[in-house]
Amino acid sequence: MRDETALEAWEAYRRLRLHVDAEIARDVERASGLSMADYDVLAALAELSGGEHCIRVRGLAGHLRWAHSRLSRQLGRMEQRGLVGREKCELDGRGEDVVLTGEGRRAHDRAAPVHLGAVRRHLTGALSPGQLAAFIAVARRVAP
Template identity: 60%
Template sequence: MTDAPRHRGAALDAWAAYRRLHLLVDGAIARDLEQNSGLSMPDYEVLAAVARLASEKTCVRVIGLAAYMHWDHSRLSRQLGRMQQRGLIAREACELDGRGDDVVLTEAGRQTYDRATPAHLASIERHFTSLLSAQQLNALTGIAHAVAALR
């Protein structure tokens, strides 16, 4: 006799726990982010990704940004359009090779990102990292790496 049915139950329990954790933590952090900065979680994720990639002195093209963020190209394009209308990002010719448009933070986008980051990090601490031991954080990081390695 195998323990497959018992393992299947544990797997489903783990999946349900992950989904609940994801919804609870993401929801709390997203609410804090919106209240503190007026940014949605996708807004912040795009600003953070553009800031990071731009600091590496590479052109930040939509296709590269989508791959970096693991987002669908059309989803990112729609998000960038909304953010461009609000003055948070712009599209400019890439200075490194001049072949295409680069996604860049505007001054307003940079300031918004810089103001939002400390409160966002505090929210992550309050709703997530401070609630876990170092061992739990390490285990979770290991789980994330194991799952991501299969992608």
């Protein structure tokens, strides 16, 4: 592959990522008051725990691909707003579990349809079925 083509691909990816992320974040925040970081944490907790169980901070950080320190700061902000709780792990008493609160569940449930609509509006709806299939194939190749 030529260097110019690789650079063009990189620049196209960056523009796409920045544009789509910013548009989705704007829509979610306007409609729900949640930042994308808030939404990412709530969605991960709802997905991983079904909202009924708790999950270790380390496991959540790994799932989100966030540094532990970043997640800890984010959880602190969300805990102050009543969206999540942190408890000592019942299994070994050393680590912390993250618990989705009732308010966190309601916030996620309100924001999820907005997020889905924004994804459709700003990404998937802009692509033909063939382009969408190619996009999925590329994404799975790069990040299996």
